[in-house]
Amino acid sequence: MKTFNILxxxxxxxGCGGNVSSIDSALESQTLLFGNGSEPQGLxxxxxxxxPEHHLLISLCEGLTIANPKGGENLPGVAxxxxxxxxxxxxxFFLNQNAKWSNGDLVTAQDFVWSWMRILTPSLGSQYPDxxxxxxxxxxFHQGKTSDFSHVGVSAIxxxxxxxxxxxxxxxxxxxxxxxxxxxxxxxxILKYGTIDDRNGQWTRPGxxxxxxxxxxxxxxxxxxxxxxxxxxxxxxxRVKLNEIRYxxxxxxxxxxxxxxxGQLHVTxxxxxxxxxxxxxxxxxNLRIEPYMGTYFYRINTLHPILKNKDIRLALAFAIxxxxxxxxxxxxxxxxxxxxxxxxxxxxxPDTDVPYDPELARSLLADSGYENGDGFPVLEILxxxxxxxxxxxxxxxxxxxxxxxxxxxxxxxxxxxxxxREMTGDFQISRAGWIGDYEDPNTFLDTLRPNRGxxxxxxxxxxxxxxxxxxNSTNEQSLRYxxxxxxxxxxISEMPIIPIYTYVRQYQLSDDVKGWHPNLLDTHHPKFIxxxx
Amino acid sequence: MLQVILKRIAIAIPxxxxxxxxxxxxxxxxxxxPFDAEKVVPPQVMKNLNAVYNxxxxxxxxxxxxxxxxxxxDFGPSFRYxxxxxxxxxxxxxxxxxxxxxxxIIVAMIIGSLAGVIAAVKRNTLLDYVPMTIAMIGICMPTFxxxxxxxxxxxIYLEALPVSGWDSLPGDKILPSITxxxxxxxxxARLSRGGMLETLSEDYIRxxxxxxxxxxxxxxxxxxxxxxxxxxxxxxxIIPGLLVGSVVVESIFSxxxxxxxxxxxVMVRDREVVLSITLIISILTLISF
Numbered sequence: 001m002k003t004f005n006i007l008x009x010x011x012x013x014x015g016c017g018g019n020v021s022s023i024d025s026a027l028e029s030q031t032l033l034f035g036n037g038s039e040p041q042g043l044x045x046x047x048x049x050x051x052p053e054h055h056l057l058i059s060l061c062e063g064l065t066i067a068n069p070k071g072g073e074n075l076p077g078v079a080x081x082x083x084x085x086x087x088x089x090x091x092x093f094f095l096n097q098n099a100k101w102s103n104g105d106l107v108t109a110q111d112f113v114w115s116w117m118r119i120l121t122p123s124l125g126s127q128y129p130d131x132x133x134x135x136x137x138x139x140x141f142h143q144g145k146t147s148d149f150s151h152v153g154v155s156a157i158x159x160x161x162x163x164x165x166x167x168x169x170x171x172x173x174x175x176x177x178x179x180x181x182x183x184x185x186x187x188x189x190i191l192k193y194g195t196i197d198d199r200n201g202q203w204t205r206p207g208x209x210x211x212x213x214x215x216x217x218x219x220x221x222x223x224x225x226x227x228x229x230x231x232x233x234x235x236x237x238x239r240v241k242l243n244e245i246r247y248x249x250x251x252x253x254x255x256x257x258x259x260x261x262x263g264q265l266h267v268t269x270x271x272x273x274x275x276x277x278x279x280x281x282x283x284x285x286n287l288r289i290e291p292y293m294g295t296y297f298y299r300i301n302t303l304h305p306i307l308k309n310k311d312i313r314l315a316l317a318f319a320i321x322x323x324x325x326x327x328x329x330x331x332x333x334x335x336x337x338x339x340x341x342x343x344x345x346x347x348x349x350p351d352t353d354v355p356y357d358p359e360l361a362r363s364l365l366a367d368s369g370y371e372n373g374d375g376f377p378v379l380e381i382l383x384x385x386x387x388x389x390x391x392x393x394x395x396x397x398x399x400x401x402x403x404x405x406x407x408x409x410x411x412x413x414x415x416x417x418x419x420x421r422e423m424t425g426d427f428q429i430s431r432a433g434w435i436g437d438y439e440d441p442n443t444f445l446d447t448l449r450p451n452r453g454x455x456x457x458x459x460x461x462x463x464x465x466x467x468x469x470x471x472n473s474t475n476e477q478s479l480r481y482x483x484x485x486x487x488x489x490x491x492i493s494e495m496p497i498i499p500i501y502t503y504v505r506q507y508q509l510s511d512d513v514k515g516w517h518p519n520l521l522d523t524h525h526p527k528f529i530x531x532x533x
Numbered sequence: 534m535l536q537v538i539l540k541r542i543a544i545a546i547p548x549x550x551x552x553x554x555x556x557x558x559x560x561x562x563x564x565x566x567p568f569d570a571e572k573v574v575p576p577q578v579m580k581n582l583n584a585v586y587n588x589x590x591x592x593x594x595x596x597x598x599x600x601x602x603x604x605x606x607d608f609g610p611s612f613r614y615x616x617x618x619x620x621x622x623x624x625x626x627x628x629x630x631x632x633x634x635x636x637x638i639i640v641a642m643i644i645g646s647l648a649g650v651i652a653a654v655k656r657n658t659l660l661d662y663v664p665m666t667i668a669m670i671g672i673c674m675p676t677f678x679x680x681x682x683x684x685x686x687x688x689i690y691l692e693a694l695p696v697s698g699w700d701s702l703p704g705d706k707i708l709p710s711i712t713x714x715x716x717x718x719x720x721x722a723r724l725s726r727g728g729m730l731e732t733l734s735e736d737y738i739r740x741x742x743x744x745x746x747x748x749x750x751x752x753x754x755x756x757x758x759x760x761x762x763x764x765x766x767x768x769x770x771i772i773p774g775l776l777v778g779s780v781v782v783e784s785i786f787s788x789x790x791x792x793x794x795x796x797x798x799v800m801v802r803d804r805e806v807v808l809s810i811t812l813i814i815s816i817l818t819l820i821s822f
Contacts, residue, residue, distance in 0.1 A: 127582075222622060222789060223793060416563070
């Protein structure tokens with residue numbers, strides 16, 4: 001029995017190693033405990049893509065501007081101010097002379113030129129170079145049509161002035177500059193651990209990492225946590241109240257929910273699907289449901305012999321009761337969508353409508369030769385395996401059966417298989433979602449232009465393309481929105497995609513967290529956040 | 534003895550090579566590439582990425598390179614996490630999984646043999662039926678149910694133990710170890726009860742009692758020790774099972790072990806990681822049996 005006792009004691013005491021950390025002790029030390037979804041791919045702003053990476057990079061690095069936590073126009077970041085030429089094509093940025101890298105070096109205009117050259121270098125294999133395609137000559141450089149970077153529209157006038165020349169007046173350009181793909185990187189550090197196009201350089205490891213954000217990297221334990229601490233050299237360090245942020249990669253939603261309930265997290269990444277309606281009913285004070293810049297829609301393969309008929313696509317769209325889907329199926333505060341671009345994106349309010357009109361839907365189907373759905377082939381709805389997608393697909397299956405008399409099959413696939421099938425056009429109707437990269441309708445409407453890889457519907461419309469081209473060439477915002485609105489109307493009248501609902505962000509937030517404001521892009525800059533009870 | 538070991542190694546090597554080859558082709562044949570994402574990357578970028586990771590080479594060349602690297606102990610780079618080698622990722626996760634499995638075995642042994650002993654000694658009484666019924670439930674109850682139940686009670690209701698993590702908060706190793714060990718504890722309880730009963734009916738036990746040895750001494754010195762033998766034999770056999778079982782437990786408790794790594798890697802098609810972990814589990818299984 002003695003051996004057992006020793007083992008038991010050892011076991012319990014060994015388990016009791018480590019530091020105490022919960023929201024109570026975090027309050028005093030100003031440590032934010034952040035549920036960050038999955039393990040980030042990395043910390044190189046020119047390589048990574050994804051939301052967990054975004055959360056980390058806005059803490060660690062800073063671009064020319066930062067997203068406004070309350071929504072609206074971007075705030076100054078490294079650029080203290082900027083001037084825009086009359087024609088809207090030339091921007092001059094005046095950099096903050098106190099902006100420093102975390103190793104004490106000054107952040108200069110040359111740093112931005114080198115960094116933007118890096119992300120546009122083809123051999124780096126960055127997945128976000130198109131964020132800078134708005135610059136003159138950037139696309140040609142990235143596609144290897146020229147290897148001379150001096151043809152690209154970015155240059156350093158001196159250490160603190162940066163000139164950027166654009167192809168077209170791009171009114172949302174300032175908003176783009178808070179995206180991590182446009183962030184500067186520290187040239188000397190990158191070259192110390194590799195070359196300009198080295199994806200696998202060790203410069204992002206703790207101890208090596210140098211960047212210019214409000215926080216700096218302290219530790220990074222794979223699949224466990226990343227700790228960042230206040231960077232005393234940040235130009236606006238006086239405003240930063242948090243001493244530390246701990247990012248936990250908790251991919252299991254239920255685990256994250258339990259961690260929050262046990263006081264191990266201040267903020268969660270999501271709310272488990274099945275918990276959301278319960279929390280709404282119980283009026284959980286920590287539940288946050290906020291508008292988000294994303295649309296859940298069904299993508300239609302317009303090259304399919306049946307679905308190339310516009311009237312059939314419209315019939316399918318008019319036979320879906322969106323209101324019922326958000327109220328009875330998704331049940332977590334989503335709003336029915338009647339346009340592709342979510343309303344309210346940078347003041348853009350689309351006026352399109354997708355009515356729920358079974359009568360009209362039936363007559364459209366009858367006009368196409370399928371009276372009461374007779375003779376209509378069995379179509380497939382493709383979706384990636386998820387309980388939420390399945391429920392919505394089931395509801396739509398039933399609505400189409402009831403309203404149009406047609407049957408569809410539900411096909412769920414593993415995420416990567418689903419992506420591969422969508423990409424190769426091996427689908428008829430598929431579930432899809434799109435989250436905006438920046439707050440502007442262009443981030444949605446641009447994807448459905450003919451030559452865009454994200455289109456995937458096979459729908460090509462010259463008029464639509466021209467309208468977007470016109471919108472891009474004007475500097476006048478109201479005129480631009482008119483063109484975009486017209487494009488949106490055209491899109492909805494052709495229905496290559498069927499909007500279902502506008503996403504909301506659902507998460508839990510502790511009452512201790514202050515300075516946290518809801519915004520469409522769900523960007524919460526750490527310099528405005530603090531803990532108080 | 535040396536001959537036996539050499540023979541085992543001679544059998545193991547071709548098995549490992551076959552597993553490596555099969556896994557290589559299976560993983561490559563699964564639809565979807567490591568760089569496919571909802572936001573499609575331009576074709577030029579995809580071309581560059583494939584070139585960086587040698588994915589544009591013919592499959593047979595990729596296979597040759599992979600096997601050559603493998604022989605030299607190099608598992609290659611991770612596609613998902615640029616800048617990390619698979620070897621590094623595995624050696625971060627492996628010790629955690631081993632540690633979890635180790636504690637789970639201890640839990641299983643302590644609870645299992647204790648329950649088994651009590652049940653055997655108090656045969657056909659309430660003290661036999663209750664632990665054995667619990668053991669039966671334990672064998673039937675999946676870890677993905679037991680884990681959250683334990684968390685709800687000890688973590689959220691009693692607020693006594695952390696609900697997730699490993700080596701971050703005091704006591705955070707207790708619930709995962711119990712969750713993983715419980716099913717095996719039940720298994721061991723049934724086995725040790727059987728072993729005890731068998732030993733109790735042996736002649737030498739009667740002799741010991743006749744010689745006037747106290748009941749405690751008979752049970753501890755003669756019965757228990759002798760009934761331990763089958764337990765030790767099965768422990769080696771449950772190790773691979775524990776490693777595989779840790780996949781679920783690591784996910785429930787958000788533990789940075791190898792189980793979670795393999796699940797995440799399959800989801801994102803981080804092929805080299807999947808390949809390497811499959812190999813390691815095969816090697817461990819070969820060693821254990």
